Amino acid sequence: MNIRSHNGLFFEFTAHFLALAAVFAALTVIFSAPSIGQTRDRTARLADSEAGAVRTPPLVIVDPGHGGADGGAVAPDGTCEKDINLATAETLSALFTSYGYECVMTREDDTMPSDGSSASKKLSDLRARVKMTDGRDCVFISVHQNKFPQAECSGTQVYYSGNDARSARLAEKIRSVCAGYLQPGNVRQTKRAGSEIYVLDRCRCPAVLVECGFLSNPAELEKLKTEEYRKKLAAVIFASFTEYEAEEEEKYEEQNGLRLQ
Numbered sequence: 661m662n663i664r665s666h667n668g669l670f671f672e673f674t675a676h677f678l679a680l681a682a683v684f685a686a687l688t689v690i691f692s693a694p695s696i697g698q699t700r701d702r703t704a705r706l707a708d709s710e711a712g713a714v715r716t717p718p719l720v721i722v723d724p725g726h727g728g729a730d731g732g733a734v735a736p737d738g739t740c741e742k743d744i745n746l747a748t749a750e751t752l753s754a755l756f757t758s759y760g761y762e763c764v765m766t767r768e769d770d771t772m773p774s775d776g777s778s779a780s781k782k783l784s785d786l787r788a789r790v791k792m793t794d795g796r797d798c799v800f801i802s803v804h805q806n807k808f809p810q811a812e813c814s815g816t817q818v819y820y821s822g823n824d825a826r827s828a829r830l831a832e833k834i835r836s837v838c839a840g841y842l843q844p845g846n847v848r849q850t851k852r853a854g855s856e857i858y859v860l861d862r863c864r865c866p867a868v869l870v871e872c873g874f875l876s877n878p879a880e881l882e883k884l885k886t887e888e889y890r891k892k893l894a895a896v897i898f899a900s901f902t903e904y905e906a907e908e909e910e911k912y913e914e915q916n917g918l919r920l921q
């Protein structure tokens with residue numbers, strides 16, 4: 661997809677998505693931000709200039725953590741992390757697809773991916789997820805839920821891969837949009853992942869892992885179990901990504917002499 665069609669969809673999404681997320685009124689601030697108008701204007705001028713060069717947005721790989729025999733964290737009421745992850749990832753993936761991004765998921769049902777090797781089931785699963793990024797211009801977004809012995813812990817926590825500087829930028833967007841519009845008072849900072857988070861340690865592309873909330877916090881668990889709240893989480897991640905992408909697009913234009921003043 662070229663810049664023109666991408667931004668056409670991007671602009672269109674502003675109106676559609678606001679209607680979809682009427683419950684999430686705070687997002688109107690994001691979607692009506694000047695940067696969007698500027699992006700469209702810049703695109704129109706680019707077209708006029710017949711600059712020729714186009715930038716293809718990256719493939720988005722949405723990774724619902726765990727699955728199948730690996731349920732992930734389990735809430736006191738028996739809710740499995742894998743199910744919240746998949747439901748959230750499905751909403752997120754649908755948003756990306758609806759608005760013109762190429763998007764795939766690492767699993768689409770309650771199964772453990774496998775790379776076909778003789779490694780342990782868990783390692784084979786994680787390798788298969790990372791393998792989907794091999795040789796691709798992509799961004800990897802992993803969706804998980806947290807759990808902690810202290811029930812009062814709550815709020816989204818974003819981790820990023822240290823292998824590509826863009827990971828930290830995307831993570832920071834998600835953190836700030838989430839704290840600004842969905843979870844006022846969430847002061848958790850982004851964290852660089854070490855080898856304990858296999859997928860972020862091994863992905864070479866921009867990669868983040870979003871621990872959406874704590875299954876061990878009764879109030880947050882109840883929210884995470886609702887489609888309405890999961891839509892808000894997906895909206896936060898999606899809106900953050902579009903802001904990140906707009907900046908990447910600007911950088912690309914600068915690097916390629918396409919910025920028009």
Ligand SMILES: [Zn+2]
Nearest residue numbers: 725732804805
């Ligand atoms: Zn997890």
